[in-house]
Structures are given as structure tokens and as C-alpha cells.
Amino acid sequence: MRFYRATRFLFPNSLRLRMFAICFVGTHVPLFALIGWEAWRGAIGWTPVIVVLIAMLAGTAFSLAAINALLQPVRASARALRAMSDGKAAPLDQMDSRDLMGALIASVNRAATSAGERMRELGEAANRDALTGLLNRRGFHALIEGGEGEEERPGGTLALIDIDHFKAINDDHGHGAGDHVLRLFAQRLIAGLRRGDVIARWGGEEFLIFLPATTMGDARAIIDRLAGESRMEPVAAIGGCAITFSAGLTPWVAGHPHEAALLRVDAALYAAKRAGRDCIRETAGMTLSA
Template sequence: MSGPIGITRRLGELLLGTEPRLRGRLTMCLLANSLYLGWLLFIALFIVPRGLVSPGVGQFLMAHQLIALITFYPLVRSGLTHHWSDPGLVLPQIAWACLALVVGYAVSPIGRAVSLQTMSLIVVFGFLSLRPRAAVWTGIGMICMLLGMLVWCILSRQENFEPRLQTLIIVTTCFILALLTWQSHGFAMRRKRMSADRKALAAALQEVEVLMQHDTLTGLYNRQHLQTRLEAERERARAGGHRFCVALIDLDHFKLINDRHGHAMGDHVLVAFARQAQAVLRETDTIARWGGEEFLILLPDTEPVDKAGIALRRLQASLRGAPISDAEPNMRVTFSAGVAEWAKGESIEQLLDRADAALYDAKRQGRDRAVQAPLPLPAHPAPP
């Protein structure tokens, strides 16, 4: 994009970046920099030329503002503070600005009212950024600075400093700062609670999503989720010419296990099978509990005669060598499987019907085996 709008956008990205949180921090830094620059110009063009402070104090105050201008914004913009507890350097900036204001209050009678007003503004500046503890310590630090400055001015007998009047002003200002600090702490606590609530809500939503996609007993995906994955894989195969298979698995004699050993042992068998299946299948494969003691495996980029058969044989071998339960150390689980390769133009329902027919053949042939479903016959055009 060209023209004034494009230039403005590029300038904004250069100054503030593109990441939303960083933009917020840098916006606050630029706002603080405007205050530093304003004070720098005020000291250089008004206070020093009129002799309201000594040249040494004037140079100190100008150097103080200049250091802030060239330090805080560049540090935040560089990203070095991203993982710090205070990535926007809010607390250091507040402390740095308050130091200059306290010194200015002590040595420049003409700027005292502005100094106190600016300190109150600085507390408000921290409302949206400081954490609860930092907000409290900021207020305490500012009050201690003012009281310390008051004591120093009284003891050093500063010129044009009326102890009674200034004590009343400083004490009143400290009271206002205490109220603002209390408000800032309240804002910080509300932000903290809101952040905790958002995190809790996000965790709850994630947990609900997991429950909606997974079987509660085995931890595998459930039928609904795998149905969605099957449709997505079918679309991918149609678009790119990929091949994929499904393997419908049924645990052999599972009803007999429930009848002899109880449903608790049956559940243990289901969990043990799920654990072994997850251990031996590829990361790209997806297994789900299809219903009861039936499981369905989606094997993308796979042909039945090679990778599908290898995966199922590996799973069979793993089950033969793995004890199911310490209570029944000799118990072993076998399964029958029907494997079907998706044929172009075939629906998922048709694919699963062929896998189910192959599973029935595996059971009829004696179980503990996998049978490959034949590809569907091509449709012949109707005679004229």
C-alpha cells in the first residue's frame, strides 16, 4: 500500500511493532517519552535561562531526562525485556521520573506545584500496568521520596522553603498518593482476577474439547472425532491422489472375558489394548474406540498389502508379549481385523462396510487374524 496511509502504517509498525502486547507497551513508552522530552525542553528553555536553578542542577535534570529518552523505549522496542517480570519497564520508569521530580521540587520553587501534579499523574500511569505488589511498593516509594525530600529541605534550610507550608503541602500530597496507590492496587487485583478467570475458562474449554473428542475409558479418540478425520482424509485423497486404509478391529472373545473375570477386567483389557496400539502405531495413524470392544484405525498414505499389514502384525506381536494384568499374568488378548483401502469415488460409509465384511471373514476363519477387503468392482455403464 502506497500513499500517506501506507507510509503511516509502516511508520507505526517501525515505532510500535506488529505484536499486540508489544504495541501496547511501546505506546506507553512513547507517552512517557513525551513527558521526558517536555521536561527536558522546559528545563533547558525556561528554568535554566532564568536562573531558577543552578547550572549544575539544571545539567543534572537535563541529563536525567535524556537518559530516560535513550534508554527505556529502545530496550522495550528491542524485545530484550519480553520475558522480564516487567516487560514494559513501568516500575523503573516511574522510579526514574519520581527521582527527577523530587529533586526538582527541592531546588526549584517555581516548579513545585507542577512536580506534585506530575507525580500524581505518574501513579495513574501505572494503573493499567503494575501488578498488585508493584503498585503498593510504587506508592510507598513515592511517599518515602517526598518525606525524605521534606526532611532534607528542612534540615538544609533551603532557600524559599517555608517548612510549615511545605509540610502541609507534602503531607496532603502523600495522602493523595496513598489513595491513588490504593486505587492502583485495586485495579491491579481486578486485572489479576480477570486474567486468572480467562486462563481458567480457556483451560475449561480445552478440557471440554478433549472430552468431546476422546473416549473417557481408553483415552483414545471417540467415534465422532474419527468420523470427522475420515471425511477430511477422503477429501485429501480425492484432491491429491493419496491412498489410505482403515482397519476395523474387534477383540476376540471379549464377552467371555467379561463373563469370567468381570467388567472391571474387561475395562482393563480395553485400556491395555489402547496403550499397546498407541505404542506401536505410527504418529500419522489415528486410532479410535469405535464402540464396545471395536476399534478403528485410520492409516493415511498406506496400502493394505504392506504398511497396514505390518502395523497389524506388529500390534498382534506386542499383545502376545505383554501381560494384561498382574492378577491374570497368563491372560493374553488377540483381535480380528478387517482392512479396506479407500477406492476413488467411494463414500466413507461404503469403505467401512467393506472393512466390516472383511472383519466378519476374519472371525469366520478362526479369529486372531486380519483379512483384506477386496476393492469394489468398477461400475459398468448401463447398456443403451
């Protein structure tokens, strides 16, 4: 590092030109020695001097080109490190060599792999609800909006569920008990729904479910079954009464914005609450495309 810093005055912004200057001086020492020897003898033979000069210039050009090629792994490593700083971890082609360049590439690849895993973990954590392990709002939107366009995505049914009288749990038993109920309820939803169904904790005691390629009638049957299980085998009770839930249902027709469906399912949930809770309400006027 000392020599690197000491030579920066030559070409501060170009390592290649700095190396060229060092190579030029180093390879021309024999020429300087020849000229000095001939001058000391008092008879400079310009023919050998010119021949040696041309040979040394050719050797310098070759050396510079070779060094430039040998530095390619350094440039590739620098680009990879810049990409990592921008959040893009892309490992380099592995080198079989065990020399300094091979060790550099191996180190960059280890860093890229570690950075990629860390970014995936952070991305997953940002899209997950820490309490229940379900998707959060951001995760749901990322899943729905990711990949192909909405017009190419299959429709289905959205269900928005709200645990009835959840505030009483926190007020009477504390937030720790409320968190426990939320975790149990999330596990009940995971166990009671299909593998391809999407579940998200929408906020507080609300859970959003997307049932892909499912008609309103089939979705109603699924949510009815979950409601019956909550009454017969509740995850907890308040004052001796089983914890139930209210739900709203709405279709999401393929090609229609999912934001509009979210507004409709929210309205359906509030209709269920106004109807006395522990019931399901649906939006009307739309059907799932075949």
C-alpha cells in the same frame, strides 16, 4: 449501583442519553445561577447569558463525546462476554492503564483465557474415550472431517480390530477385568503403531486404526506384526489361552468418502470373525492411489 438504578427512569435503554441528561443538568447549573442572580437584581443581561449558554452547550457536547470514547472498553468488554456465552473466547487488547477500565479489561481477558481453556478441555473430553484415552467415534470423525476437504486429504488404509472372545472376560472375571484388558490393549496399539497413525476406540472391544499414506500390503504387515505380538506376549489370557484379535482391512482412496470405507472395513472384520477369528481379512477391488 443505587445511582445507576435511580437514574434509569431518564432513558431506560440508553446509557449514553442518560449520561447526556446528567451532564446537561450538571453543566448548566452555573447558567441557572447566573439567570437567577440577574433576575434577582432586576436586570437580566441577555448577552452574557447567551454567551454562557453557547459555551456550556459546547462543553456538554465535548464532555459527552469524551465520555462516549472513554466507554469504548466497556462496550468491547460487553461484546467479549457475549462472545464467551456463545462459546467463542477472544481476549481483548491489553491496556497498560491501572485504572477501572484497565482492571475491567484485565478481568475480561482472564475470564476469556479461562473459558477458552475450559472449552478446549471439554472439547477434548468429548472426543476422547474415558477408559483408554484414545479417540472415540466422535473424535475420529472430527479429525477426519476437520480441516481441508476429503478430496485433498491423503488416503491410506483402515483397520478395524476386535478382541476375540472378549465377552468371556467380562462373564468370567467381571467388567473391571475387562476394562483392564481394554486399557492394556490400547497401550499395546499405541506402542506398536507409528506416530502419525490414528487410533480410536470404536465401541466395546473394537478399535479403528487409520494408517495414512499406507498401502494394503504395508498395512497388512503392520497388523500381522501386532497379531504376532498378541500371541507371543498377550496382554491377558482366558482359560490359559492368549487373547488374540480379528481384523478387517480396507483401503481409503484419496477423494472417496470415508463413510464408505468404514462400511467396507466393518464387513471385512465380520468376514474374519466368520473365518474362525484370530485372522485378518481384506476387502478387494480397490487399491491405494499413488
